[in-house]
Amino acid sequence: MHPRRILVVDDFEPFRRLICSTLQKRVEFQVTEASDGLEAVQNAKDQQPDLILLDINLPSLNGIEVARRVRELANPPKILFISQESSSEVVEEAFRSGAAGYIHKPGVGSNLLLAVETIQLGSRFVGGCDAATTNNHTAFHHELELYSDDAAFIKNLSQFIHNALAIGRAAIVVATQEHRAALIRELASLGYDTRRAYADGQYISLDAKETLSNIRTFTRIKSTERRYVTRRQPKPSDQLENSGASRLNG
Numbered sequence: 001m002h003p004r005r006i007l008v009v010d011d012f013e014p015f016r017r018l019i020c021s022t023l024q025k026r027v028e029f030q031v032t033e034a035s036d037g038l039e040a041v042q043n044a045k046d047q048q049p050d051l052i053l054l055d056i057n058l059p060s061l062n063g064i065e066v067a068r069r070v071r072e073l074a075n076p077p078k079i080l081f082i083s084q085e086s087s088s089e090v091v092e093e094a095f096r097s098g099a100a101g102y103i104h105k106p107g108v109g110s111n112l113l114l115a116v117e118t119i120q121l122g123s124r125f126v127g128g129c130d131a132a133t134t135n136n137h138t139a140f141h142h143e144l145e146l147y148s149d150d151a152a153f154i155k156n157l158s159q160f161i162h163n164a165l166a167i168g169r170a171a172i173v174v175a176t177q178e179h180r181a182a183l184i185r186e187l188a189s190l191g192y193d194t195r196r197a198y199a200d201g202q203y204i205s206l207d208a209k210e211t212l213s214n215i216r217t218f219t220r221i222k223s224t225e226r227r228y229v230t231r232r233q234p235k236p237s238d239q240l241e242n243s244g245a246s247r248l249n250g
Helices: 013-023 037-047 063-070 088-096 105-120 131-137 150-166 177-189 194-200 208-232 236-249
Strands: 004-009 029-034 051-054 078-083 101-104 125-127 171-175 203-207
Touching: 004 013, 004 037, 013 029, 013 105, 029 037, 037 051, 037 063, 051 063, 051 105, 063 078, 063 088, 078 088, 078 105, 088 101, 101 105, 105 125, 150 171, 150 177, 171 177, 171 208, 177 194, 177 203, 194 203, 203 208
Parallel strands: 004 029, 004 051, 051 078, 078 101, 101 125, 171 203
Antiparallel strands: none
């Protein structure tokens, strides 16, 4: 597994150490620190982290400006703000500066690892803020990726699935039999027990040919049902005419 480099930036040392110690429990994270804004920008240039955990109220350069400068790097890292500020205006400004996530500090304990994994999977994350702020900035989307060879496809998809399962999400795979088998082998190499995931209903693997065939069959059945109902359902005008005819005959 490719190690993920994370830079933690906060001027309050006890809090910074707490965040670092939490992240360092995960063997795939390589964690470094900075205590002010200018140091953060320089470390981002030198270390090329994958993710920066960034406070807003920093000495020498505030976090919003740090984010703006980091965005100008050749390979800019993703940014997760962790701040005592929770107003919608501050959160808005943080996302405008290029953030992928935002956590209000009082909620960091329950949100930190989930936020890191969510951002690495390509989605936004907002935690510890009010419901309106969270709903405005938590976006879900689908990504299209194209691959020229199966090896790269299997490797990247396996990592994506592994990350999702690691944070408690479910994964549904619709693929060819060959790709399904390759994914299981790759997930096993990453240390994930797919048999247990199957049993728990967390990992579902479906054959693409069979699944598409079932969808076509179901679609044809529903289409036939709609045509039958349409043909058999009498029109309101027919009912009125029949009712009138009955009264005349009576």
